[in-house]
Amino acid sequence: MTVKVSLTVNGKPASAEVEERTLLVNFIRDNLRLTGTHVGCDTAQCGACTIHMNGRAVKSCNMLAMQAEGADILTIEGVAKPDGTLHPMQEAFRQHHGLQCGFCTPGMVMSAIDLVKNHPNPTEDQIREQLDGNLCRCTGYHNIVKAIKAASQTMGR
Amino acid sequence: MGATPYIGASIKRKEDYRFLTGAGNYTDDVALPGQSYACFVRSPHAHAKIKSIKKDKALKAPGVVAIFTGEDLAEAKVGGLPCGWLITDIGGQPMKEPPHPCLAQGKVRHVGDQVAVVIAETAGQARDAAELVKVDYEELPAVVRAGEARKKGAPVVHDIAPDNTCYVWGLGDKAAVDKAFAGAAHVTTLEFINNRLIPNAIEPRAANAAYSRSDESYTLYVSNQNPHVERLLMTAFVLGLPEHKVRVIAPDVGGGFGSKIYLYAEDVTLTWAAKKVNRPIKWTAERSESFLSDAHGRDHVTKAELAMDRDGKFLAMRVTTTANMGAYLSTFASCIPTILYATLLAGQYTTPVIYAEVTAVFTNTAPVDAYRGAGRPEATYVVERLVETAAREMKMNPAEIRRKNFIKTFPYQTPVALLYDTGNYEATLAEALKVADVAGFPGRKAEAARRGKLRGLGYACYIEACGIAPSNVAGALGARAGLFEAAEVRVHPTGKITVFTGSHAHGQGHETTFAQVVADRLGIPLEDVDIVHGDTGKVLFGMGTYGSRSIAVGGAAIVKAVDKIVAKGKKIAAHLMEAAEADIEFKDGAFVVKGTDKKKAFAEVSLAAYVPHNYPLDKLEPGLNENAFYDPANFTFPAGSHICEVEVDPDTGNVRVVNFTAIDDFGKIINPMIVEGQVHGGLTQGIGQALTEGCHYDKDSGQLVTGSYLDYCIPRADDVPNFKVGTKETPCTHNPLGVKGCGEAGAIGAPAAVMNALTDALGMRDIEMPATPQRIWRACQDMKKAA
Numbered sequence: 001m002t003v004k005v006s007l008t009v010n011g012k013p014a015s016a017e018v019e020e021r022t023l024l025v026n027f028i029r030d031n032l033r034l035t036g037t038h039v040g041c042d043t044a045q046c047g048a049c050t051i052h053m054n055g056r057a058v059k060s061c062n063m064l065a066m067q068a069e070g071a072d073i074l075t076i077e078g079v080a081k082p083d084g085t086l087h088p089m090q091e092a093f094r095q096h097h098g099l100q101c102g103f104c105t106p107g108m109v110m111s112a113i114d115l116v117k118n119h120p121n122p123t124e125d126q127i128r129e130q131l132d133g134n135l136c137r138c139t140g141y142h143n144i145v146k147a148i149k150a151a152s153q154t155m156g157r
Numbered sequence: 158m159g160a161t162p163y164i165g166a167s168i169k170r171k172e173d174y175r176f177l178t179g180a181g182n183y184t185d186d187v188a189l190p191g192q193s194y195a196c197f198v199r200s201p202h203a204h205a206k207i208k209s210i211k212k213d214k215a216l217k218a219p220g221v222v223a224i225f226t227g228e229d230l231a232e233a234k235v236g237g238l239p240c241g242w243l244i245t246d247i248g249g250q251p252m253k254e255p256p257h258p259c260l261a262q263g264k265v266r267h268v269g270d271q272v273a274v275v276i277a278e279t280a281g282q283a284r285d286a287a288e289l290v291k292v293d294y295e296e297l298p299a300v301v302r303a304g305e306a307r308k309k310g311a312p313v314v315h316d317i318a319p320d321n322t323c324y325v326w327g328l329g330d331k332a333a334v335d336k337a338f339a340g341a342a343h344v345t346t347l348e349f350i351n352n353r354l355i356p357n358a359i360e361p362r363a364a365n366a367a368y369s370r371s372d373e374s375y376t377l378y379v380s381n382q383n384p385h386v387e388r389l390l391m392t393a394f395v396l397g398l399p400e401h402k403v404r405v406i407a408p409d410v411g412g413g414f415g416s417k418i419y420l421y422a423e424d425v426t427l428t429w430a431a432k433k434v435n436r437p438i439k440w441t442a443e444r445s446e447s448f449l450s451d452a453h454g455r456d457h458v459t460k461a462e463l464a465m466d467r468d469g470k471f472l473a474m475r476v477t478t479t480a481n482m483g484a485y486l487s488t489f490a491s492c493i494p495t496i497l498y499a500t501l502l503a504g505q506y507t508t509p510v511i512y513a514e515v516t517a518v519f520t521n522t523a524p525v526d527a528y529r530g531a532g533r534p535e536a537t538y539v540v541e542r543l544v545e546t547a548a549r550e551m552k553m554n555p556a557e558i559r560r561k562n563f564i565k566t567f568p569y570q571t572p573v574a575l576l577y578d579t580g581n582y583e584a585t586l587a588e589a590l591k592v593a594d595v596a597g598f599p600g601r602k603a604e605a606a607r608r609g610k611l612r613g614l615g616y617a618c619y620i621e622a623c624g625i626a627p628s629n630v631a632g633a634l635g636a637r638a639g640l641f642e643a644a645e646v647r648v649h650p651t652g653k654i655t656v657f658t659g660s661h662a663h664g665q666g667h668e669t670t671f672a673q674v675v676a677d678r679l680g681i682p683l684e685d686v687d688i689v690h691g692d693t694g695k696v697l698f699g700m701g702t703y704g705s706r707s708i709a710v711g712g713a714a715i716v717k718a719v720d721k722i723v724a725k726g727k728k729i730a731a732h733l734m735e736a737a738e739a740d741i742e743f744k745d746g747a748f749v750v751k752g753t754d755k756k757k758a759f760a761e762v763s764l765a766a767y768v769p770h771n772y773p774l775d776k777l778e779p780g781l782n783e784n785a786f787y788d789p790a791n792f793t794f795p796a797g798s799h800i801c802e803v804e805v806d807p808d809t810g811n812v813r814v815v816n817f818t819a820i821d822d823f824g825k826i827i828n829p830m831i832v833e834g835q836v837h838g839g840l841t842q843g844i845g846q847a848l849t850e851g852c853h854y855d856k857d858s859g860q861l862v863t864g865s866y867l868d869y870c871i872p873r874a875d876d877v878p879n880f881k882v883g884t885k886e887t888p889c890t891h892n893p894l895g896v897k898g899c900g901e902a903g904a905i906g907a908p909a910a911v912m913n914a915l916t917d918a919l920g921m922r923d924i925e926m927p928a929t930p931q932r933i934w935r936a937c938q939d940m941k942k943a944a
Contacts, residue, residue: 005322019279029185033188035182035183040411041444042443042445043444045865045867049360076177077179077180080178084178090177093177095169096828097169097831100412101360101663102181103358104359104411105176105177110623119512125875129874131873131874131875133283135359135871135872136359137358137359137871138834139837140838140840140841140880140903141841141877142834142880143834143837146872
C-alpha cells in the first residue's frame with residue numbers, strides 16, 4: 001500500500017507517493033534526494049538523522065514519513081542562508097574544527113541549534129549532557145563542545 | 158618556504174563547507190540509474206553446517222531480481238578473500254590460511270556470516286525476500302574465546318587447522334631472556350585480556366556496483382580506506398577480472414578507523430553480481446550488520462613479565478599472547494598481533510632483551526583485524542601496565558622508573574627489530590608532568606577523599622611505529638603488498654594545481670593539510686591547490702590510508718612530485734630569461750635569476766609549458782605534470798606521554814576521567830588544529846576501550862550480545878573530559894617533511910593511562926577492561942569485604 005505524503009521542507013512544498021512503511025529519513029534522502037541527513041544506526045541512538053520538525057529537533061529514522069504529513073521540516077540543506085552564508089552554528093563548527101569525517105555533522109548541527117534554542121547560555125556540562133543523543137566517533141566531542149559554546153554567544157545576535 | 162607560511166598554521170579545513178551544508182557525497186548518497194538493492198542473508202548461528210538453501214519462495218516475492226548463494230559463486234569460480242600478510246611460524250611453516258568464501262560454502266563460522274544475497278527493486282523488497290530464503294542448518298558447538306580455542310575437545314572452526322591454530326610465532330632471543338630472568342632481583346608479572354572492540358565508524362559500510370556492457374567495465378562505489386588495494390585484491394585474487402576494467406571509487410567516507418581497509422565479501426559479491434543482473438546493485442549495512450560483520454579489533458589474552466635489577470633498571474621482558482583471529486583471516490589480520498605488536502614491546506625503554514611468543518587462533522567470531530592503533534595499543538598496554546605496576550612494587554615514583562630506563566641516544570636499535578631514528582622521551586614526560594599538574598595531585602586526592610571519592614593518577618609513555626616500510630623489508634617479513642605511496646601533481650596552464658594522492662581521507666583533513674604542503678612549497682595561494690583522492694579512475698595508484706601513514710608516506714610522495722615540478726620549472730625559466738639553469742632559484746612563488754631582479758612567476762612558467770612558443774622543445778617536453786612514488790627508508794616513531802586522572806565513586810562504581818593530558822611528539826606539525834583533533838578522537842576511543850567498550854560473544858551460543866548501541870557503548874559527550882594536549886617536535890630524520898603521523902596515538906596511549914589511573918585510585922593490581930561501573934562497584938565491594 002502506498003500513501004501520499006505532503007509537507008514543507010526547507011520552506012518549499014514537497015510531496016511524494018510512498019510505501020506506508022517508509023521512514024521519514026528515507027523519504028528525505030530517497031524521494032527528495034536531500035542526502036545531507038544521514039542514517040548511522042537505524043535505531044534512534046546515533047542522531048545522524050536529526051532534523052527539525054515544526055521547530056523541534058527529531059530523529060527522522062524513528063518515525064514514518066506519513067507521521068510528518070503537513071509538517072514544517074528543516075534539514076541541514078536549509079540551514080545556511082540562501083546566499084550560502086553559514087548559520088552561526090555551522091560557522092562555529094568550522095572555526096573550532098568540530099567535525100572530521102562529516103558523517104555525524106548534519107545531525108550534530110541540527111541538535112546543537114535546538115540545544116542553544118532551549119539553553120541560550122549553556123554550560124559545558126549542559127552541552128555534554130544534551131548531546132547524549134548524538135554520537136561522534138572522530139572528534140572526541142572536545143571541539144564540538146567548544147563550537148556549541150561559541151555559537152551560543154553568536155546565535156541570534 | 159616562501160611568503161605563505163601555511164605549514165604550521167591552523168588553517169580551517171577546505172572540506173568543511175560541504176560537510177556542514179549537507180553536500181558531502183558518501184557511498185549511500187550515490188544513486189545510479191536503474192539501481193537495484195541487495196540484502197544479505199546472514200547466519201543466525203555461530204557454527205553450523207548448511208544442509209540446504211531453498212530460495213524458490215523468495216524468488217517469487219515482489220520485486221526480486223535475483224538470489225545468489227555460495228554455490229553460484231563456486232560455479233563461477235569466484236575465489237575466496239585473500240590475506241595480505243604471510244606469517245611464518247616458529248617451526249618455519251607458513252600460517253594456516255583457510256578459505257574465506259564470499260558466500261558460505263557448506264558451513265557458517267560466525268553469527269553474521271554471509272549465506273546468500275537477495276537483489277530486488279527496492280531495499281524493502283530485498284529485505285522482505287531475504288526473510289523467505291529458507292536455510293536448513295545443522296548447528297555445531299562453537300568456540301568464541303581466544304583462551305579456549307586450543308583446549309582439548311574445542312570445536313574445530315576449519316578442518317585444515319584441527320587445533321584452531323593459525324600460527325605460533327616468536328620474536329627475540331628466548332635463551333637470553335630466560336637467563337636474564339633467572340638472575341633478576343625483581344620480576345613483575347601481569348596477566349590480562351586486551352578487550353575485543355568493534356570499530357563503529359558512524360557511516361556504515363556501503364557499496365554500489367555497476368557493470369557497463371558498452372566497454373565491459375565495472376565501477377564500484379564503496380566506503381573504503383584504500384580503493385586501489387581493494388581493486389588489486391579483488392581483480393587479481395578473487396574475481397580474476399582485468400584490473401584496468403574495474404574502477405573503484407571511495408567518495409566521502411564517514412570514518413574508518415581501520416575497519417574499512419579490508420576487502421569485504423559484500424564488495425566482491427556485488428561487483429560480480431552487477432554483471433549477472435546487468436544493473437547497478439546498492440547495499441548499505443544496517444548498524445546491526447556492522448556490529449556482526451565489520452572486522453573487529455584487539456582481543457588478546459596475555460601474560461607479561463618484566464625483570465629488573467634492585468634499582469628498577471629493566472633487564473628483560475617476556476610476553477606470551479594468544480590473539481583471536483575470528484573465523485577467517487581478514488586482509489591484514491595476521492600481521493597485527495605480530496609485526497605491529499611484538500616489535501613495539503621495547504616501548505621507550507632500553508630493556509636489553511625481549512622475547513614475545515604469539516599464538517593466533519581461529520574462533521567462531523567475526524574476523525579481527527587492524528583497528529585504530531592495531532597492535533600498538535596492545536603493546537603499549539603490556540609495557541605501560543607492567544612498568545607502572547613495577548614502580549608500585551618497587552616503591553618507586555612512576556615517572557622516575559621511566560626516566561631511569563628511557564632511551565636517550567638515537568638512532569637506537571631495539572632487541573625487537575626496530576631502529577628508532579629519533580625521539581626525546583624526557584621532554585614529553587617533563588611537559589606532561591607540568592601540564593597535568595602532577596605536583597598538585599596529592600592535594601586533589603585529599604580533597605576528593607573528603608567527598609568520599611577515590612582519585613588516581615596513571616601514566617602511559619607510548620611508542621608508535623607508523624608508515625610500515627621499506628617495502629622490501631616488509632616483503633621479507635611476509636607482506637604481500639608494497640608499502641609506498643604515489644602522487645601526481647598536475648599543474649594547469651594558469652598555474653592552478655590538482656594533486657592526485659593515493660592516500661585516502663575519511664576525516665583526517667588531507668584536502669587541507671596536503672594543500673598546505675604544496676602551496677607552501679610552491680609559494681602560491683592555498684585556494685590554487687586542490688587535492689583529489691579515492692578514485693582509481695583518477696589517481697595513478699595508491700596504497701591508501703592506515704597506520705597513521707598518510708602525511709609521512711603520502712605527503713612525502715607529493716613533496717617528491719612537487720620538487721620535480723620545480724626542477725622542470727627551472728629549466729623552462731632559464732630558457733625564458735636566457736640564463737643558465739644553475740643560476741635559477743625558486744623563491745616565494747617565482748623563478749629568479751640569482752643576484753638579479755629578473756624573475757618569472759610560477760604561473761608564467763606553467764603557461765609557457767602549455768603554450769610552448771618560446772620553449773626549448775628540442776630539449777624539454779611541453780607540459781608541467783609529474784608523478785612520484787615514495788617508499789620510506791624506515792618507519793616513523795611518534796611517541797608521547799599521557800597522564801590520566803580519574804575519580805571513582807566507590808558507592809556507585811561510577812568513574813570519571815577528570816583530567817587527561819597528552820603531550821606527543823609527531824615530528825613536524827603541518828596543521829596543529831587538525832593534529833589536535835586527531836588526538837582528541839584517538840584519546841576518546843582509547844578511553845572507550847578502557848571504560849565503556851567491550852565486545853561480548855556468549856560463550857555457549859556464540860551469539861553477539863553487544864550488537865547495538867544499547868549494549869556496546871561508544872563514548873558519548875559526557876563520558877570524556879576536555880583534553881589538555883600539546884606537542885614537542887623532534888623531526889623525523891628520513892622523510893622530507895620531518896613528519897611522523899598522529900592518527901592513532903591517542904588510542905594507543907589512553908587505555909594504559911586510564912587503567913593505571915584507575916588501579917591507582919582503587920589500590921588494586923588489576924581490573925578488567927572495560928572497567929564499567931558494575932565491575933568497579935564489584936571490586937569496591939570485594940575490597941570492603943576483604944578489609
